[in-house]
Amino acid sequence: MSSDTSPVEHTHEVGAPAAGLRKRKDGGSRDLTRPPAPEPLPIPVYDNHTHLEFEDGLDVLDPLDSLARAEAVGVRGVVQVGTDLETSRWSAQLAASDPRVLAAVALHPNEAPRLDAQGLLSEHLSEIARLAAQPRVRAIGETGLDFFRTGDDGRAAQIESFEAHIEIAKANGLALQIHDRDAHDEVVAVLRRVGAPERTVFHCFSGDAALARVCAEHGWYLSFAGTLTFKNAPALREALAVADPSRVLVETDAPFLTPVPFRGRPNAPYLMPHTLRRMAEVLEEPLDGLCARLAANTERVYGAWAMDADE
Numbered sequence: 001m002s003s004d005t006s007p008v009e010h011t012h013e014v015g016a017p018a019a020g021l022r023k024r025k026d027g028g029s030r031d032l033t034r035p036p037a038p039e040p041l042p043i044p045v046y047d048n049h050t051h052l053e054f055e056d057g058l059d060v061l062d063p064l065d066s067l068a069r070a071e072a073v074g075v076r077g078v079v080q081v082g083t084d085l086e087t088s089r090w091s092a093q094l095a096a097s098d099p100r101v102l103a104a105v106a107l108h109p110n111e112a113p114r115l116d117a118q119g120l121l122s123e124h125l126s127e128i129a130r131l132a133a134q135p136r137v138r139a140i141g142e143t144g145l146d147f148f149r150t151g152d153d154g155r156a157a158q159i160e161s162f163e164a165h166i167e168i169a170k171a172n173g174l175a176l177q178i179h180d181r182d183a184h185d186e187v188v189a190v191l192r193r194v195g196a197p198e199r200t201v202f203h204c205f206s207g208d209a210a211l212a213r214v215c216a217e218h219g220w221y222l223s224f225a226g227t228l229t230f231k232n233a234p235a236l237r238e239a240l241a242v243a244d245p246s247r248v249l250v251e252t253d254a255p256f257l258t259p260v261p262f263r264g265r266p267n268a269p270y271l272m273p274h275t276l277r278r279m280a281e282v283l284e285e286p287l288d289g290l291c292a293r294l295a296a297n298t299e300r301v302y303g304a305w306a307m308d309a310d311e
Contacts (some may be wrong), residue, residue: 021053041074043291049251056255057266070269083108095136104139108156114152141177226259
């Protein structure tokens, strides 16, 4: 989830997997009209980090509508990401019911200090570990460190939670999706000290070329979101240019971080082609070749989307 997330409000409890779970507040200043669909991609790809539990905009899309619109423009599947127990359970449920969805489950780093203060962190981590055993759960995330919203007094709880999530990922042979805000050096230090899972992904990569080289050194993946298209993000484009091509992924982090030319409006997986086309421009390579490589990279991290008969 973007570190720019607006406040959210709960709308109802988890029910049918297709039901929205939370509503994003608009703050009264956003353009809530939904952008039109872009030109379809030449080769299908995957959105490796999205939040379909959010309802957003005037034209509200439920998760199944969102998935259908994504398919129509060449986004064949998504990784639906949890940030607490409620959304993690919902994500696992949706993934179990729809072959276009895989799930990631975790406690967001900004949840850790609150849970620790309530004496609930260990209990909630145990539930994440239980969810991790489900076959359609393919990643632990989003976890990591966020020193923008959490002060010094909450950092120990964030680090404890991050380390526990790393161990859950390794114990279950799952990928790790990292949320990293204002904590690049500390995230890398934890990964080096504890030992990163074989497939470690920096979700919504926010570093520079130097961090991209560190990731290449360790075989970690960089996932680029709509922020890559922003005018004020040259460091992200420099990072993409030097990144190991076999370790690059793409995401929306929807409903946040809508790519240019629709920045600020409601985001959804069907808008990811805008980010991909900007990536192709930065890399100066054909769009079809980029799409094919990103699809292969994503499947290497999360496995196949198709459902087995016993799932």
